[in-house]
Amino acid sequence: MNALAAGFANPPQESARAFRAAMQAMACPGTIQNITGPEVPGLSPAAALLLLTLTDGTTPVLLTGDAAQSQDWLTFHTGAPKAGSAAEAAFAVGRWDDLGPLNPYPVGTPDYPDRSATLIVEMAEISGDGPRLTGPGIETEVQMSLPDADALRLNAALYPLGVDLFLTCGSRLAALPRSTRIAEDG
Amino acid sequence: MSDYNFAYLDEPTKKMIRRAILKGLAVPGYQVPFASREMPMPYGWGTGGVQVTAACLTPEDTLKVIDQGSDDTTNAVSIRSFFAKVAGVATTTRTAEASVIQTRHRIPETPLRSDQVLVYQVPIPEPLRFLEPRETETRRMHALEEYGLMHVKLYEDIARHGAIATSYAYPALVNGRHVFDPSPIPRFDNPRLESPAIQLFGAGREQRIYALPPFTSVQSLDFDDHPFEASKADGACALCGATHTYLDEIVADDQGTRRFQCSDTDYCMERRA
Numbered sequence: 001m002n003a004l005a006a007g008f009a010n011p012p013q014e015s016a017r018a019f020r021a022a023m024q025a026m027a028c029p030g031t032i033q034n035i036t037g038p039e040v041p042g043l044s045p046a047a048a049l050l051l052l053t054l055t056d057g058t059t060p061v062l063l064t065g066d067a068a069q070s071q072d073w074l075t076f077h078t079g080a081p082k083a084g085s086a087a088e089a090a091f092a093v094g095r096w097d098d099l100g101p102l103n104p105y106p107v108g109t110p111d112y113p114d115r116s117a118t119l120i121v122e123m124a125e126i127s128g129d130g131p132r133l134t135g136p137g138i139e140t141e142v143q144m145s146l147p148d149a150d151a152l153r154l155n156a157a158l159y160p161l162g163v164d165l166f167l168t169c170g171s172r173l174a175a176l177p178r179s180t181r182i183a184e185d186g
Numbered sequence: 187m188s189d190y191n192f193a194y195l196d197e198p199t200k201k202m203i204r205r206a207i208l209k210g211l212a213v214p215g216y217q218v219p220f221a222s223r224e225m226p227m228p229y230g231w232g233t234g235g236v237q238v239t240a241a242c243l244t245p246e247d248t249l250k251v252i253d254q255g256s257d258d259t260t261n262a263v264s265i266r267s268f269f270a271k272v273a274g275v276a277t278t279t280r281t282a283e284a285s286v287i288q289t290r291h292r293i294p295e296t297p298l299r300s301d302q303v304l305v306y307q308v309p310i311p312e313p314l315r316f317l318e319p320r321e322t323e324t325r326r327m328h329a330l331e332e333y334g335l336m337h338v339k340l341y342e343d344i345a346r347h348g349a350i351a352t353s354y355a356y357p358a359l360v361n362g363r364h365v366f367d368p369s370p371i372p373r374f375d376n377p378r379l380e381s382p383a384i385q386l387f388g389a390g391r392e393q394r395i396y397a398l399p400p401f402t403s404v405q406s407l408d409f410d411d412h413p414f415e416a417s418k419a420d421g422a423c424a425l426c427g428a429t430h431t432y433l434d435e436i437v438a439d440d441q442g443t444r445r446f447q448c449s450d451t452d453y454c455m456e457r458r459a
């Protein structure tokens with residue numbers, strides 16, 4: 001039943017719009033995109049839309065916590081293999097606590113920093129109430145709620161290595177690439 | 187229309203390119219490898235840029251394509267009509283009306299906005315290639331921030347010519363970390379690489395994608411005693427009188443009379459309208 005939950009009715013057009021929202025989010029940390037995604041058990045519409053748009057048979061996906069309910073749906077619609085562990089994941093989805101510590105996720109290699117995991121973090125809310133952020137995509141500075149500023153500061157310190165985050169909440173989408181610098185105060 | 191997938195490329199290929207674009211945005215200036223596809227046009231026509239544009243276009247977009255500042259070259263017209271056909275998108279020659287602009291060798295004179303995407307066609311993405319032909323070695327050099335040889339080369343220019351001779355594809359340091367090649371734009375355009383728009387770079391033959399998120403720091407390489415200068419021809423446009431734009435020198439008649447005109451034809455026409 002879960003496998004038959006909605007995918008894209010018109011994949012090329014819908015995935016194109018979804019990607020543009022994802023690209024805008026990743027290019028402009030701290031901005032929030034509103035997108036329309038499918039209703040899939042265990043996933044927010046935003047997280048489901050990202051998975052449909054970005055994953056395929058070449059991208060192992062780790063579904064943690066409630067998100068694991070969507071395993072059959074994901075396999076049916078994208079063919080993405082199930083990652084056996086965080087270390088194997090190209091994408092990982094779930095609440096911050098379910099995703100576990102960042103250390104095991106791939107951060108890329110010095111020669112290929114792009115070979116790093118993308119985490120889709122399901123948030124209770126996304127707001128401008130959080131630490132001050134600076135870096136590429138941010139004109140001066142911006143504030144955004146983050147799941148764990150200390151852990152993400154350590155991730156940013158690995159630059160140009162590191163994982164990249166999408167933050168999802170219902171149909172809302174934001175991103176925190178490894179390039180974003182997170183202020184210590186607030 | 188039904189003979190094609192939307193925007194020509196199949197969905198698995200677009201997913202692969204889209205993932206490369208996102209990683210490129212996360213590490214500005216770093217060249218992400220991707221598996222370039224055959225496109226129904228020769229490499230010299232910017233198949234890397236075409237693939238990036240195909241992966242970005244939505245049905246609602248309005249596309250502009252320029253070649254050395256002009257909307258009217260065979261290359262620009264062909265790419266524009268290609269996407270009008272395979273993606274059904276609206277097209278324009280007006281910079282202000284475009285949501286996606288594919289370019290070869292110029293940044294439009296009209297300041298770009300945060301709701302615009304600029305896609306560059308890149309022939310040679312590796313700024314260190316002329317120093318080191320081996321890909322494994324240039325990759326190492328980027329990993330270790332070994333950019334000393336690059337500075338030596340530029341300084342040799344100064345020693346020989348009294349100034350840095352590189353006038354196109356002038357290398358710059360992105361986000362304080364990666365030296366990158368901005369494609370063969372004139373160095374006049376380098377200061378405008380720091381832009382509110384998203385900038386994406388696609389190299390088809392070399393199979394690389396890289397990116398600049400809005401407002402990313404882009405420092406053209408220079409020296410304390412020889413700071414970077416965004417040079418251009420010293421003259422005025424014969425059509426609109428502009429002295430602040432990048433000018434092409436053209437032969438105006440059979441007598442070989444030379445004159446300048448704006449390389450950005452849309453901008454020049456706007457000024458005369």
Ligand SMILES: [Zn+2]
Nearest residue numbers: 423426448454
């Ligand atoms: Zn003019």
